Amino acid sequence: MIVPQREIWTGRVLLFVLAAITVLPFVSLLSAALQPSDSTPLGIEWPSDPQWGNFVDAFKVAQMPALLASSLIIVLGVVPIAVMISTMAGFAIGHLRIPGGRYLFLLFLLGLTLPFEGIITPLYYLVRDLGILNTKWAIILPLIGLYMPFAVFWMRAHFINMPIELSEAARVDGASTWDLFWRIHVPLARPAVSALAILMSVWTWNQFLLALVLVEDPLQRTMAGALGAYQGHYATNIPLLSAGSLLILTPTLIVFLLFQRQFISALLQGSLKG
Amino acid sequence: MADRLLRVDHRITAALALRTSRLRGVRRAHIIGWVFVAPALLFYAAFVLVPLILTVQYSLFRWDGIGPAEWVGLRNYGTVLTDPDLLGVIVNAFKLIVFFSFIPVGLGLIVAAVMRRIATGRFGTASRTILFLPQVIPLVAAGIAWKWVLSSSGVVNQFLSAIGLDDVTRAWLGDFDTALPAVGIIGAWVLIGLCTVLLLTGMSKIDIALYESARLDGAGAWQEFRSITLPSLRQEIGVCITVTVIAALASFDIVYIATGGGPGGSTAVPGLEIYQLAFAARQVGLASALAVVLFILVLVCVLPIQRLARGDER
Numbered sequence: 172m173i174v175p176q177r178e179i180w181t182g183r184v185l186l187f188v189l190a191a192i193t194v195l196p197f198v199s200l201l202s203a204a205l206q207p208s209d210s211t212p213l214g215i216e217w218p219s220d221p222q223w224g225n226f227v228d229a230f231k232v233a234q235m236p237a238l239l240a241s242s243l244i245i246v247l248g249v250v251p252i253a254v255m256i257s258t259m260a261g262f263a264i265g266h267l268r269i270p271g272g273r274y275l276f277l278l279f280l281l282g283l284t285l286p287f288e289g290i291i292t293p294l295y296y297l298v299r300d301l302g303i304l305n306t307k308w309a310i311i312l313p314l315i316g317l318y319m320p321f322a323v324f325w326m327r328a329h330f331i332n333m334p335i336e337l338s339e340a341a342r343v344d345g346a347s348t349w350d351l352f353w354r355i356h357v358p359l360a361r362p363a364v365s366a367l368a369i370l371m372s373v374w375t376w377n378q379f380l381l382a383l384v385l386v387e388d389p390l391q392r393t394m395a396g397a398l399g400a401y402q403g404h405y406a407t408n409i410p411l412l413s414a415g416s417l418l419i420l421t422p423t424l425i426v427f428l429l430f431q432r433q434f435i436s437a438l439l440q441g442s443l444k445g
Numbered sequence: 446m447a448d449r450l451l452r453v454d455h456r457i458t459a460a461l462a463l464r465t466s467r468l469r470g471v472r473r474a475h476i477i478g479w480v481f482v483a484p485a486l487l488f489y490a491a492f493v494l495v496p497l498i499l500t501v502q503y504s505l506f507r508w509d510g511i512g513p514a515e516w517v518g519l520r521n522y523g524t525v526l527t528d529p530d531l532l533g534v535i536v537n538a539f540k541l542i543v544f545f546s547f548i549p550v551g552l553g554l555i556v557a558a559v560m561r562r563i564a565t566g567r568f569g570t571a572s573r574t575i576l577f578l579p580q581v582i583p584l585v586a587a588g589i590a591w592k593w594v595l596s597s598s599g600v601v602n603q604f605l606s607a608i609g610l611d612d613v614t615r616a617w618l619g620d621f622d623t624a625l626p627a628v629g630i631i632g633a634w635v636l637i638g639l640c641t642v643l644l645l646t647g648m649s650k651i652d653i654a655l656y657e658s659a660r661l662d663g664a665g666a667w668q669e670f671r672s673i674t675l676p677s678l679r680q681e682i683g684v685c686i687t688v689t690v691i692a693a694l695a696s697f698d699i700v701y702i703a704t705g706g707g708p709g710g711s712t713a714v715p716g717l718e719i720y721q722l723a724f725a726a727r728q729v730g731l732a733s734a735l736a737v738v739l740f741i742l743v744l745v746c747v748l749p750i751q752r753l754a755r756g757d758e759r
Contacts, residue, residue: 178562178563178666179563182559182560182562182563183563183568185555185556185559186556186559186560186568186572189552189556189572189576189637190572190575190576192634193575193576193578193579193634193637193638194575194578195594195600196587196590196591196593196594196634197578197590199590199593199594199599199600200589200590200593203593211598212598213598213603214598214599214600214602214603214604215600215603256484256485256488257485259481259482259484259485260481260482260484260485260486262481263478263479263481263482264482267474267475267477267478267481269475269478269479269482270475272478272482275482275486278494279489282489282493282494282497284691284740284743284744284747285493285497285740285743286691286694286695286716286739286740286743287695287697288695288697288715288716288719288720288736288739289497289500289719289736289737289739289740290493290496290497290499290500290736291719291720291723291736292500292503292719292723292724292729292732292733292736293495293496293497293499293500293503293733294492294496295723295724296499296510297491297492297495297496297499312488312492313492315488315492316488316489316490316491316492316493317492317493319485319488319489319493320489320493322485323485323489348474348477348478348481349477352481373581376583377582377583377584377585379583379584379585379697379698379701380697380698380716380720383701383720384720384724394583395583395584395585395586395698396585398583398585398586398589399585399701399702402585402589402702409593412589412593413593416586416589416590419586420582420583420586423581423582423583424578424581424582427578427581428574431574431577434577434581435573435574435577435642438577438580438639439642439643439646442639442643442684442685442688
């Protein structure tokens, strides 16, 4: 494609400005994080005497290792179970075509646009009555349920396109439904399953509302919930708040930069189908 | 009717199943199928459907969350739809749509078009990655970072002072006139990348030959965009609008962190109001009525968009 020089340059300037605005808040955080911790920083300043020690302090006061562990446990509690049961449900609705599956699917779709705020109040009383308030279970169990509409929708979309002959051939060979599912269809569903797992991991890691309402102790929360609590404690100490925020962000950023292609394609497919 | 048909259907299935082993196998497969669905359905029912029904139930009572609940019928809904503060909260959510939805989709279209034309290769990949960054971090972090950027000693005011606009500087999130737009800008910042990359993917699927023939007919860049790009992106634009409108109506994290609904309720949104009514003001019934209204608003906004976007394709 031949594009006029003038257009190339205006285009580049536009992209550059937009990219600059995108990274601006991060740069601003970094600049503030490097100022002396008892000072009131101003905008973005070149740190004449960068206080890298702020990061060490923030690492200690935010109890980073404990936060990381808590978030990881929550992700590990949610994602494998949610992936497994939604794959099974998607297989039954999309491939086995069980009677009543259409209505069941519509029932799941009902939850697809439901904002979490819409049911947070009864969830609180439910979780309290189950005796799991202020534990990681208070986040893990409801999240699995809340992910089901999207996850079942996603896996059904995959299984509905699998040729039925595949299963018939296996049946002739005497495979049970479980064999059919586990040995033939799950291995073939790997791209759909891994995209779903990536999506749900990010959503869980970044989940704020459930952590805020259902778990008081930041050390039992997700990363986003912990960050919210950290902001509550250090709102007035801008350098320490900035350093802590950047630290809490770092794991996400590293994982994103490492797996950016998978991330972007999973998030894109996720919103296209949703 | 359908129910009775279903029952008859079942009886026939049952009768036939006794005769042929093949059909018996199918029936068993159906039972196994329901076993496959059961765990997902169980979690969904316990943590979504039951709470949803409970929300509707709570909304018909006056309840402080501890003592006995008092039946008030639809009065909570009356309050939601007449109380100026609560109506204001709903209006705020709609104002946020302008920032969360119109700006990212509009700007996303322009940026995606530009990227497709000029940013190929490494430059394109790099700008794509950067633009996508806000989509991956928690919204809480976006709120914290922007709260600092927009604060009275933040970088926005620093820039304005540097170019001689001292009069304009202010605490953007603390000013009655600018707080809501400022919150909106944060949302736009988060969502532009997602919209851009989504639209870019859509554009890459458009047949190049269409553009070539348009160019032979002497079409300029704008005509090309209007008569080829835009119509072909119908579905992607529909998805962008759906996702961003839901993000606006159901916003919580950003507002909670950046303003907490202030100053004076000028940035209060339904999600935040539900949280405060239910857990601070202890008006569980009213909070639930607002929750039901929010859910209905989301459906009312999203369903027509879906229909329009899918329109003639399916």
